Amino acid sequence: MIIKKLSLLNFKNHPEKKFDFSPQINCFVGNNGAGKTNILDALHYLSVGKSFLGNTDLNNIRSEEDFFAIEAEVENEDGEDIIKILQPKEAKKVIKKNDKSYNRMADHIGYLPSVMISPYDSNLISDSGESRRKFLDSMISQTNSEYLFDLIQYQKIVQQRNALLKYFAKNRTWDKDSLEIYDDPITRFGTKIFEKRKKFVEQLNPIVQNFYSIISGGKESVSVIYESHLLEGFDSDQPDKKFKDLLKESLERDRMLTYTSKGIHKDDLLFEMDHVLIKKIGSQGQQKSFLISLKLAQMSLVKELTHKTPILLLDDIFDKLDDHRVSQLIELVNQENFGQIFITDTHKERTESVVKKINEESIIFEI
Numbered sequence: 581m582i583i584k585k586l587s588l589l590n591f592k593n594h595p596e597k598k599f600d601f602s603p604q605i606n607c608f609v610g611n612n613g614a615g616k617t618n619i620l621d622a623l624h625y626l627s628v629g630k631s632f633l634g635n636t637d638l639n640n641i642r643s644e645e646d647f648f649a650i651e652a653e654v655e656n657e658d659g660e661d662i663i664k665i666l667q668p669k670e671a672k673k674v675i676k677k678n679d680k681s682y683n684r685m686a687d688h689i690g691y692l693p694s695v696m697i698s699p700y701d702s703n704l705i706s707d708s709g710e711s712r713r714k715f716l717d718s719m720i721s722q723t724n725s726e727y728l729f730d731l732i733q734y735q736k737i738v739q740q741r742n743a744l745l746k747y748f749a750k751n752r753t754w755d756k757d758s759l760e761i762y763d764d765p766i767t768r769f770g771t772k773i774f775e776k777r778k779k780f781v782e783q784l785n786p787i788v789q790n791f792y793s794i795i796s797g798g799k800e801s802v803s804v805i806y807e808s809h810l811l812e813g814f815d816s817d818q819p820d821k822k823f824k825d826l827l828k829e830s831l832e833r834d835r836m837l838t839y840t841s842k843g844i845h846k847d848d849l850l851f852e853m854d855h856v857l858i859k860k861i862g863s864q865g866q867q868k869s870f871l872i873s874l875k876l877a878q879m880s881l882v883k884e885l886t887h888k889t890p891i892l893l894l895d896d897i898f899d900k901l902d903d904h905r906v907s908q909l910i911e912l913v914n915q916e917n918f919g920q921i922f923i924t925d926t927h928k929e930r931t932e933s934v935v936k937k938i939n940e941e942s943i944i945f946e947i
Contacts, residue, residue: 581692581888582920583623584660585653590642592618603655604940605921609928610947616924619947620696620893622650623922626663627694627891628718629675629685637667646670654692663692686721686728693722693888695879698895701871705859709807709848716849719878720780723885727776734769735845737762742839749838756831767823770844774810774819777847780881781806787880791873795908802858802870805850809842869905872897879918889919896924898934910937 588597593615599606608616617633621640624632631640641648650665664676675682682688703711721728741762748754785804792802809826810819826842833841851858851870858870882890892913898906913921921940925931928944935942 581891582655583626583652583692583891584655586619586622587649587651588619588622589647589649589651590645591622591648591650592640592642594618595642599945601920602941602943603920605923605935605938605942607923607925607931607935607942607944608947609925609931609944612926614947616947617698617895620698620895620922620924623652623891623893624694624696625650625665626652626654627692628689628722629665629673632696632698633700637673638669641667641669684729686725686732689721689728690723690725690886693882693886693890694893695875695882695890696893696895697872697875697897698893699897699899700895701875702867704871704874705851705862705867709846712849713845713847716777716780716847719784719882720776722882722890723780724776727773730769730772734766734773737765737769738840738843738845741766745834745838745840748835754835759831763824763827766827766840766843767820770823771810771820774808774823774844774847777808777844778806778811781849784877784881787877788870788873791876791880791912792870794912795869795873795905796866800853800866802873803850803852803855804874805852807848807850808844809846810844865902865905868901872901872905872909876912876918889917892918892921894921894923896926898925898927898930906934907937910934913938 582603583601584603586597586599586601588594597619599619608619610616621631621633624630630637647666647668649667652663654661654663661677662679664679665673666676667673675685675688677688677691704715717728717731721731741759744759744762781804788804789802810822813822823843827840830842851874853862853866853870858867862870879890879892882888901909923931923935928946931944935944
């Protein structure tokens, strides 16, 4: 997949911008605050329909304007498509492919897979399990459209069950039978999500280990481990029964807490180095190397599962890496044939030096 052209209108700090891209390497250089990262965020929108920075859609409309629009010409195996994203202030976001609107956001996810490597990745190590779950869900959604549908359904049902638990507490009443109505759909969708997460992490882990070994020189061993309530006393033949048992066992606890305390919505990823959580013992350099390995593994696995080469978005990472890690990253980019790459940097000379080491055609845009 190649993004040939990009047009921005009223997107963040850009009143209007147009780009004709190289099919290989595209660099955006300029001072801090010029809007380089915002361009990468627009490319991220084209991939998954939302900001990687976590901003709400309305907050991405340029100040005092009524909408933002992103448009791109995308080359694929069958020809070219025009992708348009329009977010008015007073209406829902619209995503179109060749002027035809998607009925569901899930139908677009996976069309243009992407991987973002940015300074914000450190949150994956330091934050709560929710950020790691979102990361895992984002990875799998780009490879499996059914997964996103199951996830949305599961989240809706858990919200409904939680609302009923809060209603019971507020009104000092209790109806166990009404609550158990949710057991079957929670179990059905939750089990499917669990099995996909478990398989995906099993595939991801050895790829992360391989990339980390290359970047770090094999000094430490790392692992990505899937943690789930369904793995406690796991019966591979009956995960749905395990889920129903969990809901029954935690019923009184849920009643007191007024929310569903057990389930795949509490899953987590454990990032370990030499069998200890990396956030406890990993140096800054080791953590950065791990995160880059994780993202490159994501790219490799998405490519393997979808037969599409994701676009690679590198946001301001040369400021955060020492020369050795930059060299290792460049070597990996050369070896792995990562496809179209977009880079932001504050130093034009450094960018030119880095790009020269990658044997690909490149364009540098001054922002």
